[in-house]
Each structure stands twice: as structure tokens, then as C-alpha cells.
Amino acid sequence: MINRRSVMGLFAGAASLVAAPFASRAAQQRTAPPAMGFFETRDDLPPPPKTAGNVPGTLAPRGRNGRMERLPEIDLESRMDFLMSVRTFANQTLSQAAGRRANDILASKGISPDTELPMQEAIALLQDDPVVSARTRTWMSVQQLSWNNMKAECENNADTYLSEMEAVDNRGPGTLELNPDLEMPDYTRHEIHIQPGGYVGNDFAGHMYDYGTNGFYTGRNDQDALHMTAAFGLPIPEDGKVKRILDLGTGVGQLAMALKERFPDAEVWGIDVGGPMVRYGHLRAVERGLDVNFAQRLAEDTRFPDNHFDLVTSYIMLHEVSPQGTKDIVNEAFRITRPGGIFYPIDFNLKNPFPRTAYGQYRRWWDHRWNNEVWTIKYRTNGLQDLVRAAGFDLNEEGPVALPRFGVMNATKPA
Structure with missing residues (x-):
């Protein structure tokens, strides 16, 4: 079973893998794919609407943060925040390290990093590499833990959450x-x-x-x-x-x-x-x-x-x-x-x-x-x-x- 300790172990191991490319100035200057920053939003969005207040039958034990209702317990909220931080690390630092490692593998084969490759060829080159795999495994562990956290919260309090939805169905x-x-x-x-x-x-x-x-x-x-x-x-x-x-x-x-x-x-x-x-x-x-x-x-x-x-x-x-x-x-x-x-x-x-x-x-x-x-x-x-x-x-x-x-x-x- 994957738990927080497992992710911390991955985090520590991944950090050691990431450190290697920074050991020399030459390594720091290698070209690498940009960190994952895919999502962009507008700066002129309106503020959240005023909520309907305390709708009978609904729950918000820890209130709201704008449009988002806070999770019912600070322990759960903290765990989800922790996982978000590890995901950010995987998306940015680890992904850059994996990208540099991919470029090194290509260079060792005489292939330019900008070369477009068939998917199966790319998989064969990269899937068994420990640095590339560390990024994949860390990201996937975060994904699994995030779902498991929310699944356990909802199923352990099923009557409460089902009653809340039933109260407003009509x-x-x-x-x-x-x-x-x-x-x-x-x-x-x-x-x-x-x-x-x-x-x-x-x-x-x-x-x-x-x-x-x-x-x-x-x-x-x-x-x-x-x-x-x-x-x-x-x-x-x-x-x-x-x-x-x-x-x-x-x-x-x-x-x-x-x-x-x-x-x-x-x-x-x-x-x-x-x-x-x-x-x-x-x-x-x-x-x-x-x-x-x-x-x-x-x-x-x-x-x-x-x-x-x-x-x-x-x-x-x-x-x-x-x-x-x-x-x-x-x-x-x-x-x-x-x-x-x-x-x-x-x-x-x-x-x-x-x-x-x-x-x-x-x-x-x-x-x-x-x-x-x-x-x-x-x-x-x-x-x-x-x-x-x-x-x-x-x-x-x-x-x-x-x-x-x-x-x-x-x-x-x-x-």
C-alpha cells in the first residue's frame, strides 16, 4: 500500500537523482524541456458570487475559500496540500531533470533532442531509465494517494455526504x-x-x-x-x-x-x-x-x-x-x-x-x-x-x- 512515507522515500530518492545534473556548470547549462506550466488564466475575472448562505441540509464545517468549500478536517486538507507540493516538484524540478536525462540518452545515440521520433521508439529509449522513471513514479504515486485520500474520506462518512446531496436534489x-x-x-x-x-x-x-x-x-x-x-x-x-x-x-x-x-x-x-x-x-x-x-x-x-x-x-x-x-x-x-x-x-x-x-x-x-x-x-x-x-x-x-x-x-x- 502506498502511503505518505512511500512518497517521502520517492521524494528523497528523486531529489538525489536530480542533484546529479547540477554537479557541474556544464550540467547546469544543458538544454532541457521547460518545466510543466501548461495552465494559464485571465487576470480580469470577476470575484466569486455571494453564496446562498446556509442552505438547509448542506455542510461546510470549515467554511469556504471563495468558490471552493474547504475540506472538513485540517488533517485531510494538509495531506492534500502536501501531495500538491510533491506534484509541483514532479512537474517542475523532476520533469526538467528527466528531460535533461532524455536529451543525454539521445545524444549518446547520436540523435538530436529536437528530432521527432515514433512513440514506440521513444518508449524503448526512455522507459527503463531510472531518472525518467523517477519522475513518472513520483507523479503517479501522488495521483494514487490523492484519489485514495478523497475516496476514504467520502466512504468513511458516506451517510453524511449522501444526506447532503439528497437534501438538495429537488x-x-x-x-x-x-x-x-x-x-x-x-x-x-x-x-x-x-x-x-x-x-x-x-x-x-x-x-x-x-x-x-x-x-x-x-x-x-x-x-x-x-x-x-x-x-x-x-x-x-x-x-x-x-x-x-x-x-x-x-x-x-x-x-x-x-x-x-x-x-x-x-x-x-x-x-x-x-x-x-x-x-x-x-x-x-x-x-x-x-x-x-x-x-x-x-x-x-x-x-x-x-x-x-x-x-x-x-x-x-x-x-x-x-x-x-x-x-x-x-x-x-x-x-x-x-x-x-x-x-x-x-x-x-x-x-x-x-x-x-x-x-x-x-x-x-x-x-x-x-x-x-x-x-x-x-x-x-x-x-x-x-x-x-x-x-x-x-x-x-x-x-x-x-x-x-x-x-x-x-x-x-x-x-
């Missing part, structure tokens, strides 16, 4: 629709990000996802800053009308709630295949006093009328969906977007992807293999742009950028 201002008989697509059975139970197989998937991904973002999203940046960066139809908005694969509703903050007079929906996800999202919306409607539905079969929405969007959903699921979702988005309306799925950049260097290819592989990003590699080769055009949209890949460093997929349904 309470507004927004609505909640659950469908326990929903027929799940095969791709939903995977535990993406190795989250226990995935999005559909654990009653507390929403709780785990919210706090687990907060650690993944290393503190950059505890105020939903990424989702707020995306919501305020999305384009609107040329006629300026935004009366109905849909967030596909809404998860716990962070983007849907951010869109409601930007468009307070619009009817906002967030749908997801995961009942526990939208149930938790509804709880959070009620606590914040936001009129957002949540429903457990499929993104490829939304059950909304034709030409219904002015804006249809999603946040990093499509790379977690099978190729056939992606095609079906794009076609469904075209059906429900009104003429002149916009479909803008936010996801990884396909037009200007990162170079396929050996270390980059290795990282894509271990994320797929060990972090259970089942569909990411196929997403990058699935021809999403062609699917969007084939559905009938006019696609603009030049702008605007809704979320910095992510792709532009600004699709308009012809009027």
Missing part, C-alpha cells in the same frame, strides 16, 4: 435530472485519470473529482479560474443572442456555473453521463445560488430539440471519448445548435500540437498507459476538424482563443 434555483436506467456507452467504463470508479461507478465521483483535480492543477483552479477563463473567452454568435447554453460532459459543472456567471440571464444546462458528477454539481450550484440545470444524459443523445442552443461547448471532454463517440457527439452538437449558433469544444491543441520529441512522446505514452488516458492518443489522430466540418459547421481555427494554450475549435452553424 431544490432550486436550478434543476437536477438523474437517470439510473441510462444505457452507458462502453467507453465510460474506463477509470480515466485512474479515478476509482471513474465518473459513473462511485457515488462520490463528483467529490473525488473536484478535490482531486484541484490537486492536479496544483492550486491554479481552486477558484475555477480555468473554467472562468474559458467561459469569459468563448465567442458568442454574430447576432449577439445568447439565451440558451449547453455544457457537454459538464463533470461537476464548473464550466456551466462559470457560464452562468458570465450570462446571468441565459438558460444554462450541464449534462454528463455520470450521475454522481451532476448530482454533486447541482449541490454546488445550489450552495452558490446559481440557476444551472443539471441532467444525467449522453452528449451523443442529449434529448434536446433541434436548433435549440445559441452556444454549445465542452471542457476537455472529447479526448476522453472513443473515436465513434466523438463523431456522434459532433453530429449531435450540430443538430441542437441553432443556425448562427456556435459549437466550441475546448480541448488539446490539434492544429499546433507540441513537437513529437522523444521525451514528449514518452510522456504522452505514460499518461495513456499509467494515468489511464485511454483515448488521448487516438484523439490526436482522429481528424476532429474534419468531423466538425463534415457535420455541417463552418470551422474557424484561428480564434478567438477561449483558454490559452488549448486549441481553437470555433464552429458556427450556417444560418
Whole structure:
């Protein structure tokens, strides 16, 4: 079983591995890939809305930090903060050391660090190296421990958390629709990000996802800053009308709630295949006093009328969906977007992807293999742009950028 002591051991071992490249000035001057700093947010975001106060039946024993409810015990909060620090170390210092080591391995083979390599060749070169593996193992241990911490907290206090959600299931201002008989697509059975139970197989998937991904973002999203940046960066139809908005694969509703903050007079929906996800999202919306409607539905079969929405969007959903699921979702988005309306799925950049260097290819592989990003590699080769055009949209890949460093997929349904 992996515990805090295990991570400290990894931390100490990794630190000793990292020290070697700094032993000489020549080592310090080696070229290395930049530290992981992928996420960028706007500086002009509005402050958190005033919450609805003490909603009967809901809990916040240690209060809130803006949009984020604090964890119920300082011990748990401290453990999660500790893991976030180790993750930051893995993303920055360890990742740079692994990148330098990868470059050294390439140099020993007479290969330039900038050479683009097939993935299998990169894996063969790097997967057994101790420095490269130390970064992978440290990051994965943090991921496992983060999920285990939240899973234990929720399951050890199951009655409390279930009662809290039940208390607001039928309470507004927004609505909640659950469908326990929903027929799940095969791709939903995977535990993406190795989250226990995935999005559909654990009653507390929403709780785990919210706090687990907060650690993944290393503190950059505890105020939903990424989702707020995306919501305020999305384009609107040329006629300026935004009366109905849909967030596909809404998860716990962070983007849907951010869109409601930007468009307070619009009817906002967030749908997801995961009942526990939208149930938790509804709880959070009620606590914040936001009129957002949540429903457990499929993104490829939304059950909304034709030409219904002015804006249809999603946040990093499509790379977690099978190729056939992606095609079906794009076609469904075209059906429900009104003429002149916009479909803008936010996801990884396909037009200007990162170079396929050996270390980059290795990282894509271990994320797929060990972090259970089942569909990411196929997403990058699935021809999403062609699917969007084939559905009938006019696609603009030049702008605007809704979320910095992510792709532009600004699709308009012809009027």
C-alpha cells in the first residue's frame, strides 16, 4: 500500500537523482524541456458570487475559500496540500531533470533532442531509465494517494455526504435530472485519470473529482479560474443572442456555473453521463445560488430539440471519448445548435500540437498507459476538424482563443 512515507522515500530518492545534473556548470547549462506550466488564466475575472448562505441540509464545517468549500478536517486538507507540493516538484524540478536525462540518452545515440521520433521508439529509449522513471513514479504515486485520500474520506462518512446531496436534489434555483436506467456507452467504463470508479461507478465521483483535480492543477483552479477563463473567452454568435447554453460532459459543472456567471440571464444546462458528477454539481450550484440545470444524459443523445442552443461547448471532454463517440457527439452538437449558433469544444491543441520529441512522446505514452488516458492518443489522430466540418459547421481555427494554450475549435452553424 502506498502511503505518505512511500512518497517521502520517492521524494528523497528523486531529489538525489536530480542533484546529479547540477554537479557541474556544464550540467547546469544543458538544454532541457521547460518545466510543466501548461495552465494559464485571465487576470480580469470577476470575484466569486455571494453564496446562498446556509442552505438547509448542506455542510461546510470549515467554511469556504471563495468558490471552493474547504475540506472538513485540517488533517485531510494538509495531506492534500502536501501531495500538491510533491506534484509541483514532479512537474517542475523532476520533469526538467528527466528531460535533461532524455536529451543525454539521445545524444549518446547520436540523435538530436529536437528530432521527432515514433512513440514506440521513444518508449524503448526512455522507459527503463531510472531518472525518467523517477519522475513518472513520483507523479503517479501522488495521483494514487490523492484519489485514495478523497475516496476514504467520502466512504468513511458516506451517510453524511449522501444526506447532503439528497437534501438538495429537488431544490432550486436550478434543476437536477438523474437517470439510473441510462444505457452507458462502453467507453465510460474506463477509470480515466485512474479515478476509482471513474465518473459513473462511485457515488462520490463528483467529490473525488473536484478535490482531486484541484490537486492536479496544483492550486491554479481552486477558484475555477480555468473554467472562468474559458467561459469569459468563448465567442458568442454574430447576432449577439445568447439565451440558451449547453455544457457537454459538464463533470461537476464548473464550466456551466462559470457560464452562468458570465450570462446571468441565459438558460444554462450541464449534462454528463455520470450521475454522481451532476448530482454533486447541482449541490454546488445550489450552495452558490446559481440557476444551472443539471441532467444525467449522453452528449451523443442529449434529448434536446433541434436548433435549440445559441452556444454549445465542452471542457476537455472529447479526448476522453472513443473515436465513434466523438463523431456522434459532433453530429449531435450540430443538430441542437441553432443556425448562427456556435459549437466550441475546448480541448488539446490539434492544429499546433507540441513537437513529437522523444521525451514528449514518452510522456504522452505514460499518461495513456499509467494515468489511464485511454483515448488521448487516438484523439490526436482522429481528424476532429474534419468531423466538425463534415457535420455541417463552418470551422474557424484561428480564434478567438477561449483558454490559452488549448486549441481553437470555433464552429458556427450556417444560418
